[in-house]
Each structure stands twice: as structure tokens, then as C-alpha cells.
Amino acid sequence: MNTKQLKQRIAFSIFGTMSFIVVAILVIILGFIVIRGMSAISWEFLTEMPKDGMTKGGIFPAIVGTGCLVLGSMVFAFPIGVLSGIYINEYLTESWLKKFLRMMTNNLAGVPSIVFGLFGMALFVNYLSFGDSIIAGSMTLGLLALPVVIRLTEEALKTVDDNLRLGSYALGATKIQTIQKVVIPIAFPNIMTGLILSIGRVSGETAPILFTVAAYFLPRLPHSLSDQVMALPYHLYVLATSGTNMEESRPMAYGTALVLVSIVLIINVSASLLRRRIQKKVKMN
Amino acid sequence: MTVIDNNIQQIRTDLVQMWTLVINQMEKARLALINGDKNLAREVRMNEKRVDAFELKLDMDSENVLMLKNPVAIDLRFILSVLKINYNLERIGDYANAIAKVAEHANGPMPEDILQPTHLPEMFFTAQSMLQESLYAFEKSDRNHVNVLFGMDEKLDKPNNNANVIISQLIKEKPDDTMLILEALSIMRKLERTGDHILNVAEELIFYFDAIVIKHSKIHKNQ
């Protein structure tokens, strides 16, 4: 073997090892959580209220709460995010305004989530007097998701071949018709993927809901948008750091972690499945 | 220099060589006839094969350029005119060969008293000058020299138009030389035809220079 080949092999083994380590870390984390959390998982755990200072019972209200928050944040973030993405990519030509909007979006994405939480508390909870509520929490989470949605929408639109837009204009289509009938249908699978991925991200956030909605212990389901709810990430935090009986609630914490991770994983996998499905459908349409 | 330039340069060089060869053939045929030089006549007849070889090569090379190089504009006109000039030069080469054949089989030089009345020396001079001029016009891309050719051709036509009268008179005067006189007639005809071929060449040169087609037009008809 000559030195060239040797170098090649060494390089490749280093790269290979590195990527293997990444996978290994994921497997270890998942394995750890599954092993520790599996024992806590049961039908009751998923469907019952927490009992006995959160050492017994289930996490049902936290699951429902997270569901409400995710749904609420998306109702808030999707329209605004997708429409701004379309505006930035389709309507703005390369100008200072476009650069400015891009920069601002990027900056927004870089803001630490706890700051969103603080801002949400100041704006929604206090100034707009929503109080600690699903609506305040959803909006705060929505704000957090916004830059991601905008960016992913923009990226999805960018992948649409300009020749298709030109082809549409050349046939006498207006801009809005072109966007509606050509651009969006093609970009749709990618936009959807972006949206689902941002759901995954939002559902795991703790900081933004900390001051805006999350309840420490609330063993009942919400009745309206102005109710407080429990949420999985916060519940996990509570169980792990400030439960009434830390030792007793430890398995519950791992169980909660397992549920949370599973939800995120399921969302991610369904995102790619959905994307493949729709892509095929768009082609056939 | 483009790829087609190489081909065209080669064709141009070959054509000029062929042209020069044909000019020499005609000169040697003339000398062989007038001086009764059988060796020179034989040399002309040997060289006829070279003229034919040039014709074949130029045909093939031109076809290749047409086939493979997609010539357009001046290149296209060049190739198209070369194909025809080539053909006409070959015919002129044939005439030189035929004249040399007469010289080869003759018993001595063509007698003065046949040469003078048939105007053969003048006709030779005119035809050879036209050949020279046409080559010059081609090499220098000189339109004016092409126009001169049309005027010169008339000098070939005049004796030829009277040929029947001249020849029958000569035969009456010298019935013993009838064969020789008839040979002289055929040479007159060939020189006249040579002039026509050079006019064809001239037309091709005009097409090559200016893409003007003058075939069968007025200029040609005023003979």
C-alpha cells in the first residue's frame, strides 16, 4: 500500500469514527432514557392525572398541555411565518430591505429561548393581561418558532426553479397566480417538512413556557385558552429538580422524558414520510 | 487559426499548384507543337496523370470540408468555387494533353504556313495569358483581373468563328496537308474551348469574391 492510499484510509477512518460517535451518542441517550423510563410507562401513566405529590399516577395533563401549546403556537406561527417567507422570497428583489429582513430573522432565531419567555411574560401575560394561559404560552412559543418557519419557507421556495416562474408569467399568469398555482404546490412538501420540524422544536422547549403558561401541578384538563396547563418539558424539569419526593419521582421523570423524546421522534419521522408522500402527489397532480 | 483554416489553406495551395501545372502543360504543348519536340510532348502526356491526381485530391478534400466542417459564407463560397474551378482546370489540362498528342505523332514542327492563317500562335498566347491572369486574380483576390478575362476571350472567338472558311481555303491550297490542317482546326477548337473554361473559372471567382452569380448572364453572352 502506498502512502497516498494510506493517507486516504486514515482520513476516511477518522471521518467514519466521528460520524459513528454522533450516532453512538444518540443511541446512548435514547437507550439510557428507554431503560430508565420503560418501567414507568404504562397505560395509566399516559392517561391518568399525577397523584401523591407527582410520585404516582400519570402525566396525562402534561401531554394534553403540550399538545395544546404546540397546536396553539403553530396556529400563530404558521400563517405569519409562511406568509413572511413568501413575501421575502417572492416579492422582494435583492435590496437593503430584503437583507434587513433576513438579518432580523436570523437574529430572532439566535435569541435565547429564556429571553422569549421573559418577553412573552412582559407582553402577553402582563401588558395584554392574558395572564398565565394557553394563549400567552402559545404566542410565546409561536414567536420562537417564527424565524424557523420563515427560514424554512424561504428555503423551500428557493428550491423552486425560476424557469417555472418565468414559464408561468410567459403564459400570462399574474404573480399571485404563479405563486398560488406553481410555486406553492411545488414548495409545499418542503414547507410542510419545515413546519413539522419546527413543531418538534417547540414541543421540547421549557424556557418560553416557564413564565407564561406552565403549571407546576394542575391535575385537570384545561377548559379554555386562558387556562394554565402542565407541559411535558416543564413537568420533566419539575420532577427532576423540585418534586416533593425526588427519589420517588425519579422513574416518573424518566418516563416523562421517554414520552417527550418519543413524541419528537415520531414528529420527525412523520415529517419525512409526509414529505415523500406529498412530493409524489405533487408530481402526479 | 481555426480548424477549417488548415483545410482551406491546403486546398488553396493544391489548387495553385494544379493551376501552375496546367499553365506549364499548355506552354509545353505549344512548344512541342511548334518545334516538333516529341520528348516535350511525351513529358506533357506523362504529366497529365498529375493533373488528374490533383483533380481527385481537390475533389476529395473539398467534399470533406463540405461534409465535416459546415463551411459558411466565404468558406462555403471558396469550396463551391474550388469544386468547379478544379473541374475546368482539369478540362484545360485535357486539351493540353490532346495538343501534345498531336505533336507527338507529327513529323516535325507545325509548318509556318498553317500556323499563320489559323492564328494558332495568337490563340495560344491569348489562352495562356488568360490562364495566367485568372491565377493571378485568384491568388490576389483581384476583381479587376477577372473582368479583363471576359474581354480577352473575344480574341479567341474571332479566329474560331472564321475557322471553317480558313480551313477549307487552306485545304484547297494544300490538299496534301489535309490531315495536318484538320489537326490545326481541332487545336483551334480546343483553344477556344480553353477560353470558355477560363470564363467558367472567372465566373466562379466572381462568386467566390462577391457571391454574385453571373452564369448565363449578359456579360457571358456578348461574344
Add this chain to the structure above:
Amino acid sequence: MTQAEAKNVNVWYDSFQALKDISMTFEPNTVTALIGPSGCGKSTFLRLFNRMNDLIPLFRVEGLVTVNGQNVYSKDIRLDEMRKKVGMVFQKPNPFPKSIFENVAYGLRVNGISNRKEIEETVERSLKQAALWDEVKDSLKKSAMELSGGQQQRLCIARALAVQPKLILMDEPASALDPISTNRIEELIFELKKDYTIIIVTHNLQQAGRISDATAFFYLGELVEFNLTKKIFLNPDNERTQNYITGRFG
């Protein structure tokens, strides 16, 4: 009557002048080829006639551009109405990722035609005109993306024909195709000449020779020569034209 005309047209992209004082007329039922080296302005010129250049930032035009006697750059023109009258075929086949039927119907739909029967008739007629009908009539619901490159390009031509333009602009329509597909497109252009006026940008000189009646040579934003194609290919008036078409450029 001339189908399209450019009169003293100047075009700038910011401070770069892309076209310099171009004047040309296009007669009905002719094919005009625009040739010239890359960046000579021929595509820019082509795209004046359906205002595709408007999309380019800092584009500016002076002079008169008319289609069917109508000033294309007039203030009170409706861009979508105007574009409908000018078909365009692009370099790379760009069918929409929709069915074959929907691709051809697209132009009708965006122009407000919703009568099912009318759309079906137009789609069939356009596909026939584009010499594609026999190949796709049993699979109109199939995705256009499943067609071959040559078929896709003919579909794009059918799509352009569906809105019944008078003038068709083609921007190197066969440059991405194999010789057989190219041949079919060329035959098609020859056929379409009966009903349409065609302006085609091409880098393939032989193609310009085969299909066009007139040829215009652009160089550095100038119209160097505009003449009958026969004339251009046999004996161009301008030496720069001759140098370009014989490949002695420089």
C-alpha cells in the same frame, strides 16, 4: 403589417448598456434567428417582446417595442394580457410538475377560462399542433415530468400555443436536446411558421440556417447585421458577421 417591431431600442442593466440602438421588424409567418456570442444581448432583446426583462433588477429600456402594433412598454398596458399574446419557449424544458393536461390547460386557467369543454378542445388542438398528441393522448393524466426531454419541450410549445399567441419567442429551445429531438423541434418550428411569427435565439448556426428566413447577428449589444438567412450564410455584408459565422472570431 409587421408582427413585431423594435425601434431605436436601448437597454441598460444599471450602468451597463446591454442593447444599443436596435431597430428591427418581424414580418408575419417568418422565422427570425438571433445569433451572436454569449452576452451579446440577443436573449435580452428576445425578452423585450414579452417583458421578461422586467424581473431583472435595475433593468431600463428606451425606445419603442411593439407587438401587433401595440406598444409593449406603454404605461397603461396590462402585463398579463400582453404576455398572453406572446408565447415563450425556454432553453431548458420547464413543464410544471403537473399532469400533461394541466400543463397545457394552465395558460387558459390563469386567463380565466373555466369551460371544461373549451379547455379540453384547446388542449387537444395545441398538443396536435405541437406534434405531441399521438404520443400522449392516452396518458394526459400522467405527470409531465415523466416525458422525455424532447417531449417536454414540445409540451412547453403546446402550452405556449394554447393561449393563442401571434408571436412565439424561443430561447435556444433545442440546446438541451439530442439530435433526433432537435430535429423534431426544428420540423415543428417549420410547421408553426404557417400560423405564427417566430423569433428564435440559437447558438447553433446550422440550426439558424435550417429553420430561419432571416438572421440577425448581435455583437456587444449592437445589431451588426440583419438580413435574409441565405444572404448571411453565403455572403454577409459585414466582416464581423462573416468572422463570427465562419468561426474566425476575435
